[in-house]
Amino acid sequence: MLKRSIITIAGSLLVVGMLNSCAPTQALKQENRTVPDTYQGSSDSTNSAEISWSEFFNDPNLKALVDTALVRNQELNIFLQEVLESSTEIKARKGEYLPFVSIGAGGGIDKVGRYTREGVVESNHEIMEGREFPEPLGDVTFGLSASWELDVWKKLRNSKKSAVMNYLSTVEGKNFLVTQIVAEIANSYFELLALDNQLAILKQNIQIQKNALEVVKMQKEAAKVTELAVKRFEAEVAKNQSLIYELNQEIVETENRINFMLGRYPQPIVRSSAAFPDLMPKLIEEGVPSQLLANRPDIRQAELALEASKLDIKVARAEFYPAFRIVGGIGYQAFNPRYLVTTPESLIFNLAGDLVAPLVNRNAIKANLQAANARQVAAVYDYEKSILNGYIEVANQLSKIDNLQESFALKSKQVEALTQSITISNNLFSSARADYMEVLLTQREALESRMELIETKKQQMNAMVDMYQALGGGWN
Template sequence: MTTNNIFYRIAIFLVLASIAWSCNVPEKVLLPVSQTLPDQYEPLLATDSTNIATISWRAYFDDPNLIALIDSALQNNQELNILLQEIQVSQNEVLEREGEYLPFVRLGAGIGAEKPGRYTRAGAVEEQLDIEPEKAFPEPLGDFQLGAVATWEVDIWRKLRNAKDAAQLRYLAATEGRNFLVTNLVAEISETYYELLALDNLLKIINDNLLLQQDALSKVKLQKENARATQLAVNRFEAQLLNTRNLQYAIKQQITEAENRINFLAGRYPSEVARNPQSFMDMPLDSIQAGVPAELLANRPDIRQAEYELAAANLDIDVARADFYPRLDITAGLGFQAFNPKFLASPESVVFNLAGDLMAPLINKKAIQARYNMATAKQIQAVYAYEQTVLSAYTDLLNQLNKLNNYSKSFDTKTAEVDILNKSVNIANSLYRNARADYVEVLLTQEEVLDAKMELMETRLEQLQAKVAIYRTLGGGWR
């Protein structure tokens, strides 16, 4: 039988063995993605075909102080910088996976010597040998090597290339994760900045109210001296003044914490945050254009991140499934080997080898089956995570659209309430001076107007924060 026939039969045997082996490989089953978005949002909410998510945050937040804070955060925020390094790790994992399905070539050199015992078989043989006529066999026998060795796992089943593609998808997912962090960072700084402006205005309201209460306390003390009021009235007015001062201290603490939060997000130590509190009530609430729900899939970085993770999980199943098939490894070497360095360049010192190994798991495949089962479970997890992300994004946006709508109406009614209570304070003071109203009515009216003004500021804050949240939930802020 010729050598060619032997190799031919071996090849046929290996092919048939691979086909038979593939019959035992589990079939790949993927969980379908069932999450679909409605065609449009609720009729009363945004029906415009455009989308504010495509607007740059610099144009959306038209406040130079806020823009400066966001710029500082994008440069110095530690969490963002940590994530950037994770993206670098993912990028290098792609390069690592790409190199695995290419041949590995190593260049090396070696020096050695060998001297068997004279009364051993090898020693007795060497004793009878001459390296050249009338030239004794070298003792010890040197061994000098110089050459290259190549190893290559032939990627028959695309296992290594699928692993590289999965790493590439996870790199893209990490990039989208960075965009999602930027979106949330821009939103959090904006929301905290608006909260700081609201607190400044609340502090001004309290300070103005303190002046009115101090004036009222002075007047009631004067009335007591003239026997027109009692000590009870004085005590009630003084207690109201002390209660308002306590509110003042609480607001100051909240201002300190809001400033420190902004500075932390901006990656700097606590310092005064530049701002213009007078602009708080005049900030425009532009018409919110949410577009259609399907645009969330393109604009939301977290949805795209979940989509990439799902695609990578699908490829992981292919990688795990390929372990059930035979593996072909090829090794080759080429170099020079001689017992004396001066002979290394001689053609007679050339050595080479070439070998191929085809191996398949036969017994105890539990580890392979376990890896396949884990990859399948993770793919199912990725499907649910994607569906959850889409559902959460849609629900969050719908909540914020309703929030802006409801708080805009609430702001109008609360403004009217404050106007009425302001007039009521003047009326109550006038009636009290003319002994036509009890001091309790004055106290209650002052408390009601203070509460109403504070609630008006809080309602305004809810409006502005809803504007920020809508921009975030639509996927704006990372461009």
């Protein structure tokens, strides 16, 4: 009868616990994964992002720089440690739904007052061959203990799955960092080539201006021009000579920016600048927008973080339900070490189970669930934002590539015309059919146009790299 009453009471408590532990429900916010079918009307699924960076870039010097950066870049190595840290969280979460087993030993002594309840009991009991309890009474223990929370509501397993998703999200974050490093090194490398070529053009133009200065000096001696013309040409030469030092400084800073990404102290960057004017940007195949969901690491990172947030809601909701736990232990205990392993007299063991459910003050649990819901909603917006951002980046780069191509063609014509006009203006000036200012302005415009042409070439190469990154290339 007593056993039946206990079972009835336990069952009633379980029902009450279940009724009072019902978690508040809130529908998950669903993410919008839809993207436009195409970028510019093309439906070709060929995608340049599937090409590895080592195949995408042809310059062996650039490849060597990227290879070094992927080994020595400090920011990347820091992130790799964060990835390692995230992987240990999986092991920790996995261990939570396995039994905890520990081994322990202990010892101590205890003396009670003779005129106390315990003292009277001990003085009136004899043990082992008529002897009284030892005074003080020793206590030596040795044994194993175990506890195991039954994962009935999958709280622990969902917690482990969430850790896995967070780990994979961190891996994708590392991949996204790799794409940024590859793109930044490539862009800085092309900038360095452009600066070298602009420096060479500037030196060539200074030589042309020096020759023109000598002509002007002879014209002055012949009284065909005044001292003003000579001074204007001397000022132009001095101005362009000062630009050499500005370009040299930019070259040093660009080299050191690359060295920093390579995790090394300043040193010259090996490069082949002479071929830069003839470089042609690689043709980029953009594929279809839906491929961004699989190719871009930042989008996959946001997606995995979203999945982790959904699992975190399940974990937070499971806190409202009763927790089932089994505890037990086995070992030896005696008042004297020589009796410690006496079996079965010194053998001790226990086995118990308990059920615990939140009943009255559940505000903290509700707050955790509300926070998990808020994080899930934020993760949805972050995922949708990453998709939108990826699509816009590709669309921008497609437009930029087309516009730069047209701009480069027109600037090439401008350079050709102004280069020819230098010879024409010099001939006209020599025959006194043109003013010295026309010669000066023609040389200045020719220099600016050649510098702008190199700048446009650099922008074309950068747009190629940025497009490759925007499509999700560079991490594989």
